[in-house]
Amino acid sequence: MAKEGDTQFTFPGPTRETVVLDWTGLTALAPPVDCHVHLALDGVDFAAARRRWDTPGEITSQVQNALQDTLRHGILAVRDGGDRAGIALRFRNLVTGGAMAGPVVRAAGFALRKPGKYGSFLGRGITAGELDSALDNLVRHGVNQVKVIVSGVVSFTDYGRVGALQYTAGELATLVKGAHNRGLPVMAHASSDAAVAMAVRAGVDTVEHGYFLTRNTLELMAEKGIAWVPTVIPVAAQLHNRAGNGTDLAQPYVIEKTVDRQLAMINEAVALGVTLGVGTDAGAAGVRHGYGYLEEMALYRQAGLSPAQILQCATVNGARILGLDWGRIEPGRPAALIALKGDPLQEIDALRNVQYVIVP
Ligand SMILES: [Zn+2]
Known part of the structure; x- marks a missing residue:
């Protein structure tokens, strides 16, 4: 609620005032959810973003911009996959406490990864013997879920090549059990069918990326109720070579084949x-x-999903993956809702025209 004399528009904030909004001609929709983001990075320049981590003023405006761009696209919740400095977690606390405007943020804090393997910007290396105390540490930090790195990343130059596995199947199973015993779901960064199958057998809650998984593994995921967040746009974006730094080594046909x-x-x-x-x-x-969200949805359309199916993934499934209780709108209950021009059931691109967001 804005205090007297405030010139700043504070949002979101609790209000008991009745606000009348004219939504004539608009479509009301349950809010889209982005199931995998990294608030500590900006998607423009990795090295520059990392340098901002050490400068409080600069990282604050970077994350503020990220949160505003997210809201502007009608995305009312994000799940952060971690960063080594715990930046997303810090800003989650600011948003949750009402000190900063933004969507609902669910944060993993820092990721669990084997020393010397992929992911140094996501978390420091943690040996199998240290996993228990690392989980306790995450609980102390109040994370919403545990992020584990199961494999390396997909190659942009050699089709089908994925960075090495990290924890063994046994270590991963113990980690997942430890997280669940502490009441935390597990999101697993895993590409290659071996890595995804290992994560699935270990009982993780969601598979992130999951490049090169097979039909057999998908069947197992359906059976066990394990969700998939396939993150196509970070690979597809390499085609446009927007990143500039080093990714010009990407082979277009490898990227295309991987995306297909x-x-x-x-x-x-x-x-x-x-x-x-x-x-x-x-x-x-x-x-x-x-911005990437619209592109990801366009890729789902390219995959042959109908606008209704994509909306189901974006809204209902997203809320379920984040553990958000966003199913009902009734008096006295905080609502999460967006309004847009056009009919997203006809054309998913209508999500470009978000007019209002109501953040719970
Ligand atoms: Zn990620």
């Missing part, structure tokens, strides 16, 4: 009844917060 395979598996996942979320990996090279 992922789109085919997305189509198959829906047919098999796998819960599919929409996640952009915003902050990754070439993926800006908010």
Whole structure:
């Protein structure tokens, strides 16, 4: 609520005032959710973003911009996949406390990864023997979920190549059990079918990326109720070479083939009844917060999903993956709602025209 004399528009904030909004001609919609972002990065320049981590004023305006761009696109909740400095977690606390405007933020804090393997910007290396105390540390920090790095990343130059596995199957299973015992769901960064299958057998709650997974693994995910966040845009964006730094080494045909395979598996996942979320990996090279979401949805359309199916992934499935209780709108209950011009059931691109957002 704005205090007297405030010139700043404070948002969101509790209000008991009745506000009348004229939504004539607009479509009201449950809010889209971005299931995978990195608020500590901006998707423009990785090195510059990392340098801002050490300068409070600069990182604050970077994250503020990211949160505003997210809201402007009608995305009312994001799930952050972690950063080594715990930046997303800090800004989650500011947003949750009402000190900063933004969508609902769910944060993993820092990611769990093996020393010497991929992901140094996501978290420091943690040996199998240190996992228990690392989980306790995450609980002390009040994270919403645990992020574990199961494999490296997808190659942009050699089709089908993925960075090495990190924890063993046994270590991963112990980690997942430890997280669940502490009441925390687990999001697993995993590409290659071996990595995804290992994560699925270990009982993680969501598979992130999941490049090169097979139909068998998807069937197992459907059976176990494990959701998939396929993050196509961070790979597809390499085609446009927007990142500039080093990714000019990407081979266009490798990128195209990798994206095509992922789109085919997305189509198959829906047919098999796998819960599919929409996640952009915003902050990754070439993926800006908010903007990347429209591109990710366009890719789902390219995969053959109908606008209704994409909206189901973006809204209902997203809320479920984040554990948000956003199902009902009734007096006295905080509502999460957006209004836009056009009919997104006819054309998913209508999400470009968000007019109002109501953040719970
Ligand atoms: Zn990520």
